[in-house]
Amino acid sequence: MGAMLFDNVNVFDGRSEELLEGVSVLVRGNRIERIGRDVRPQAGTEVLHGEGRTLMPGLIDCHVHVCLGAEADPLAMVREPKGMVVIKAVNFLNRYVDAGFTSLRDMGGVEYFDVALKLAVSRGMIRGPRLFVSGKMISETGGHGDFYTPWGVSMDAGFSRIADGVWEVVKAVREQIRAGADWIKICTTGGVLSPADDPRHSQFSVEEIEAIVREAATKGRRVASHAQGLEGVRNAVRGGVASVEHGIFLDDEVIEEMKERGVYLVPTLSAPDAIIKHGTAGGIPDYGVRKAREVMEVHRKSFRRAYEAGVRIAMGTDAGTPFNFHGSNARELSLMVESGMKPVDALRAATSTAAELLGIADRTGTVEEGKLADLILVDGDPIRDVGILSDPSNVLLVMKEGEVLKNTLGAGD
Numbered sequence: 001m002g003a004m005l006f007d008n009v010n011v012f013d014g015r016s017e018e019l020l021e022g023v024s025v026l027v028r029g030n031r032i033e034r035i036g037r038d039v040r041p042q043a044g045t046e047v048l049h050g051e052g053r054t055l056m057p058g059l060i061d062c063h064v065h066v067c068l069g070a071e072a073d074p075l076a077m078v079r080e081p082k083g084m085v086v087i088k089a090v091n092f093l094n095r096y097v098d099a100g101f102t103s104l105r106d107m108g109g110v111e112y113f114d115v116a117l118k119l120a121v122s123r124g125m126i127r128g129p130r131l132f133v134s135g136k137m138i139s140e141t142g143g144h145g146d147f148y149t150p151w152g153v154s155m156d157a158g159f160s161r162i163a164d165g166v167w168e169v170v171k172a173v174r175e176q177i178r179a180g181a182d183w184i185k186i187c188t189t190g191g192v193l194s195p196a197d198d199p200r201h202s203q204f205s206v207e208e209i210e211a212i213v214r215e216a217a218t219k220g221r222r223v224a225s226h227a228q229g230l231e232g233v234r235n236a237v238r239g240g241v242a243s244v245e246h247g248i249f250l251d252d253e254v255i256e257e258m259k260e261r262g263v264y265l266v267p268t269l270s271a272p273d274a275i276i277k278h279g280t281a282g283g284i285p286d287y288g289v290r291k292a293r294e295v296m297e298v299h300r301k302s303f304r305r306a307y308e309a310g311v312r313i314a315m316g317t318d319a320g321t322p323f324n325f326h327g328s329n330a331r332e333l334s335l336m337v338e339s340g341m342k343p344v345d346a347l348r349a350a351t352s353t354a355a356e357l358l359g360i361a362d363r364t365g366t367v368e369e370g371k372l373a374d375l376i377l378v379d380g381d382p383i384r385d386v387g388i389l390s391d392p393s394n395v396l397l398v399m400k401e402g403e404v405l406k407n408t409l410g411a412g413d
């Protein structure tokens with residue numbers, strides 16, 4: 001088994017308030033073997049001189065769409081050959097690696113290409129972060145995932161499974177699991193980028209949500225809900241979802257319930273932020289820009305309230321939505337900090353807490369002896385300035401399960 005020693009690094013372990021300064025970290029095979037000040041290389045160990053740079057866990061984004069290209073118009077993809085979705089996604093996965101991401105949870109693929117991409121990464125056929133996928137998102141008729149026009153003409157790009165009523169939503173869950181989904185993604189409110197609905201209106205009844213959660217649980221899967229308006233968030237929480245995605249309109253009562261039930265919030269502040277910055281001038285449909293403007297302030301306030309109340313927050317971006325580019329995801333950390341989060345908590349949200357939500361905290365998300373070597377070497381101190389992570393050129397080395405996927409430092413000695 002090959003061994004590599006990161007000599008003289010400052011470690012952010014994914015949890016602690018402070019960096020562990022001037023240590024060495026030995027990786028053997030796919031695991032972190034030792035961390036300490038007295039770790040010496042044996043013959044044959046490659047030594048990388050960290051020179052006081054920061055070694056930290058590989059970043060984790062809990063809400064991306066690798067099958068979406070961040071184009072201004074989310075339906076632009078239907079004007080290209082379907083296979084372009086996959087070819088673009090392979091490029092996006094490369095960008096994720098270059099930006100320091102070693103795990104991603106995809107929250108809605110296209111035609112199950114997300115499942116194929118996951119397989120290709122896990123078999124070593126393409127370069128990319130470890131993927132957790134959800135297949136098609138499940139939506140009610142006329143809901144956030146329904147891309148039929150009022151005339152009933154389909155604009156569906158294979159992005160969602162429309163289902164109504166307890167038995168049909170159960171079937172929809174079974175279909176996603178048959179196709180290879182690790183997670184079930186549902187929509188319990190309208191959204192910003194769907195033309196015909198309102199983010200404040202709820203979708204699916206509590207009975208439907210409970211049925212989805214129960215069916216998923218029998219197959220060891222958990223459920224994430226696109227939930228923006230208060231009632232739809234409450235329904236999702238009471239229905240038993242593991243994570244609330246976006247969570248734009250929250251009140252103290254639902255925040256308490258999220259805490260009690262251990263429901264994670266994945267805020268995705270990047271999505272409305274990118275839409276507002278580029279606007280209709282960038283070609284985003286006007287309904288999307290209008291709705292994003294309406295929600296941004298209240299979104300930040302809800303995020304801050306949930307954070308201060310102690311809701312577990314995992315980092316997610318909704319990358320793939322308009323101008324929300326794959327590889328620029330760490331921008332979310334800056335947005336969370338601007339909205340009131342302590343920098344170290346933003347870093348935890350993108351490492352240890354994200355790993356807890358994904359159910360992989362026993363293997364990764366922290367720099368600890370015995371954990372998988374998902375590590376990045378960063379120029380600068382991210383606790384002092386999380387903004388440095390937004391620039392992939394500050395991510396000098398990326399290792400996933402002991403394998404070096406990016407290295408701008410050159411070979412060690």
Ligand SMILES: [Zn+2]
Pocket residue numbers: 063064065107108318
């Ligand atoms: Zn999304």
